[in-house]
Amino acid sequence: MLCVSGLHYRYPAAATPALVDFSLEARRGEILGLLGPNGAGKSTLVAHLAGLLQADGGEIEVDGESLAQLRRRAPTCIAIAPQDFAFYPMLSVAENLRCFAAASRLSGAAARQAIARALAATCLEDFAGTRAEYLSGGLKRRLNLAIALLPTPEMIVLDEPTVGVDPQSRAFLLETVRGLAATGMAVIYASHYMEEIEAIADRVVIVDHGRVLREGPLAELLAQARGQVEVQLEAPLDGDALAALAGDIDGQLKVTGVHLKLELAADASPVAALACIEARGGCIRDARFGRHSLERVFLSLTDTRLRDH
């Protein structure tokens, strides 16, 4: 459905571009997890999808039609649920929904139905008369989502939709997002929470410094680390033992003190590799092999240094 290709954007007076040759795809009925550290370019991408920024280069197309053209024809086709509580705190839930329904060009019965549908989808019926400023964090997140659902978009972009909510609200929101994809909607889910992406995403895009570092089905990303074996020894091996071990192992060996990182060949056995280490005098304290968590994939791609300092 959505095809972003070669997108390039630099903010005025910025030293480095916010997006560089940025490409991704989002499909109907699928949840695309968008992962990236602060300043990676996620919000800039969302601003482009919302029509708030004009790209310096590249294209955004929806079903072959340029986004600009689509927005002129159907501006509510892509809904955005921003990270901030983008509504009016002094208005009630219902008043907010009426305001944004009108802004979505809904009126009369269509507006009433859309409001009822959005309230039901987010279980906010009991809070329709409550002023938004008095809602809890979880309810505010739900209102943020309800507003995005008003115009029945074909695609929804959720930017950190669960920040600051309790586990129950998080579970509810994730379930709601799954339900949206199940109806055929394309969902882009940007989040820092790896476990959420791991729990709901069908495909994942990992971005940093405005570039796409890795894109693919979640299962594929997690399986890519299958040949890695990480070992921690009781004591470091001497130089001769390490040189001999490097010759024994069918793959590559990286050593940092007592930490050994093995990149085994496709058909090499991890059990045999561990046996080789013991045979060369290594006393294994801890060993990891097999499926990696998304967080480890993410950190290995984006490195672990602090960004906001």
Add this chain to the structure above:
Amino acid sequence: MLLALIRKELLALVRDPHALAALFLMPAAFIVIMSLALQNLYAPPVRQLPYAIDSATDSPAARRISATWAMTQGRAQPLPATSGEVEEALRQGRLAYVLTLDAGLADALSDLDPPRAPVVHLRVEPGLDQGAFRTLQAELASAVGELRAALLQASFTGESPRGSQSILPFLSIEQLGSTLRPVSAVQQNVPAWLVFGMFFVVTAISSLFVQEQHNGSLARLAALGVPEHIQILAKALPYVVVNAIQAALMLTVGCALMPLLGGEALSLAGIHWPALILMLGATSLAAIGFALLLACLVRTHAQANTLGPLCNLLMAALGGIMVPTFVMPGLMQQLARLSPMNWGLEGLLTVLLRHGDLSEAAPWALRLAIFGILGLALASRLFSRRIIS
């Protein structure tokens, strides 16, 4: 869509008691307080001042001056027994002034030559304002002059003037305008603080704008395809209504409330209503244009809550809202013409006091309209940048 966004603006406003107080209570309170406080500036209360006459002679001339003075200024207070007590009464303000008539009064007034020394003395208390002081001085000079003329006429012709000796019957004094009486504090303060209050929409508009900008509501509306001109119109139109309510309220305060509080009533009799509506509309346009421009310039709530009122206070101080321009020196009066609030005030005074019609109000309205349109145009240019930021 526009109606829903206007409704949102109005709901946000009516649920903000501080903004409501700034828009309606503050200018009304200023009208009441400043009108009562400045009442004496416009009408010095010389006829209510406590005074005493210290006459060293019982001549007919002295008796005539005392009688004339009592007719115009009210009955004299008893003169304290000693000169020390007189001094004390003046210093403490128990007596506003003492009129001293010397023994040679009658001879001096009848003599063709000027006196070697003054024969009538006016001593006033230290706190008497300049307006009252000058009025007393003029009235005393007039009374003494009239008496001298009468005495000289009698000495030359042997006849005293018939009837009143006052010069006033020889004069015709007319002030053009509806009231046919001097400008009162109410007539100055109602239009002045109405203009000030109308410009105070800046706080309400910029506060909500900053909030919408920070929480992403503006960006969300833009993402939904709401055109910028609709967003700007939705912000401007509710405040036209607010300005209209302000005008109705402030004029009612001037016409109905001020007399109940002991002030003069504002009179709308005979004014040119289309000219008044033109001036109010132009002032509203200027106030809203300025407010939207400022709203697009500020970035934080602190800036919104300080910069707008600060600009308003400066424009008010310069523009004759707080201090009437007619008491300003020439240079300050010229500087006052730079303030849009002065254009609004002068235009309203033209309509309310001078019964100006559309052609007379138009120059002021035109300046305000150009100012307002410029503000709106600049705000429109800045609006999209604010959404993205």
